[in-house]
Amino acid sequence: MLVNTTMADLSDLTFRTAFVIYIVAMLMSCLYYGRMFSVVDMRREKAAVRDRARDQDKVAVGAGGASIVVDEPEGVDKPVFDELEYDKRVAGARKWAGMTQALIWLGILLHVAAVITRGLGARRFPLGNLYEYILMMTAVIMVVAAVTIQRKKWYSLYPWLLAPLIVAMYLNSTVFHMKAAPVVPALQSYWLPVHVSSVSVGASVGIVSGIFSLLYLLRMWQPRGEEHGVIGALVRPLPTAKTLDELAYKTAIVTLPLFGIGITLGAVWAEVAWGRFWGWDAKETVSLITWILYAAYLHARATAGWKNSRAAWINVFALAMTIFNMTYVNFVIASLHSYAGLN
Structure with missing residues (x-):
């Protein structure tokens, strides 16, 4: 089967272009992140001013077991907050957020185009x-x-997500x-698209999900x-620990069935190709361990008495096993799945 070199070269070009766009998007997201420092500070100042103003509006005075409410004496300055400056800073931050999001979608379009043209160039999935x-x-x-x-x-999550992704794309x-x-x-099978x-x-x-859990643990260490x-x-600009934990949990709910279906389809393909469903091959074993960790995370997250921080560590271990499976297993361990071209 001949390779379409034009489409293959186009795939490499669009992938590298997406890589450059993600770098620019990360720089813009860092500018947004920097702007959010002042926004967060002013937001907290606004809440403090509101609380102080509420306390000064009325003063409760105890008298014979009863509470008498009297107005604040005249001449006492009430705390003020510069709403115009706050709105200006929020608008400035949103401008950078909008540009970042637009660049992200442009990068994704080129990224997906790189996947499609790679398939057209290789004339296979x-x-x-x-x-x-x-x-x-x-x-x-x-x-x-996105x-x-x-x-x-x-x-504010973009810098934390884009940094490792850009490293992965560079290595790739x-x-x-x-x-x-x-x-x-061995890979010339209709099972390849559905399994992999x-x-x-x-x-x-x-x-x-694992990155969200890492950020959640970081937030638990540094509460808002x-x-x-x-x-x-x-x-400081990161969401609350509760928000990050919910994001990690909801994405893990999607991960568990998809990853499980992939492992199951791989077992069916193994029976067709090798005459057995399971052989405790290195990649099979590590993939199963990773799936069990995701199941354990969701179970622990939904179990009363388990702290969410303990459950989050399980999700982080699942992330580590995924990275281990893509790197160490492919580089070092001899496996029936050694199709990466690295070992």
């Missing part, structure tokens, strides 16, 4: 090696992140890059309004 697997996963991660963040309007375009080519005979795509999508959503030290100053 584009999940035949580690390069294509990460190409697909990073695209899904960005779609999930939809979640735009829906909730938590644009350099260390893991492979030219478009036909896959080995469900696993990759499930793992991608799981990575987003009680931040301290350098790290505390850095995380």
Whole structure:
């Protein structure tokens, strides 16, 4: 089967262009993040001024066991808040958030185009090696992140998500890059699209969930309004721990069935290809452990008596196992799934 080199080169070009756009988007998201420091400070100042004004509006005086309410004496200055300056800073931050979101969607369009043109160039489903697997996963991660963040309007999460994604894309375009080519005979099966795509999508959503759990644990260490030290100053624009925990939980709910379906379909394919459903191959085993960790996280998260912080650590371990499966297992461990072109 001949390779369409024009489409393959176009795939590489669109992927690298998306990479550059994500870098620009990250810079803009950092500018938004920086603007949010002053917005958060003024928002807290506004709440404090409102509380002080409420206390000064009326003074309760105890008299013979009863409460008498009297007006604040004249001449006492009430606390004031500069609403115009606050609105100006909020509008400035929203401008950067809007530009960041627009760039993110442009990057996603090019990213998805890179996946499609890779398949057209190789004349097959584009999940035949580690390069294509990460190409697909990073695209899904960005779609999930963009939809979640735009829906909730938590644009301060972008720097934390884009930083590791940009590193992964850089490694994928350099260390893991492979030219478009036909896959080995073992992968020339209709099971490839259904098995690998469900696993990759499930793992991608799981990575987003794991990052949210990491940020949740960071927020638990630095609660809103009680931040301290350098790290505390850095995380001020982040959402509350409750919000981050809910985002991690909801995305993990999607991860568990998708990843489980992928493992099940892989077992069926293994029976067709190798004559057995399960052989405790390295990738099979690590994938099963990862799925069990996601199940344990959701169970612990929904179980009374379990602290959400303890459950979050399980989700972080699942994230670590996903990364371990993509890196160490592919680089070092001999496996029947060694189709990444690395070992």
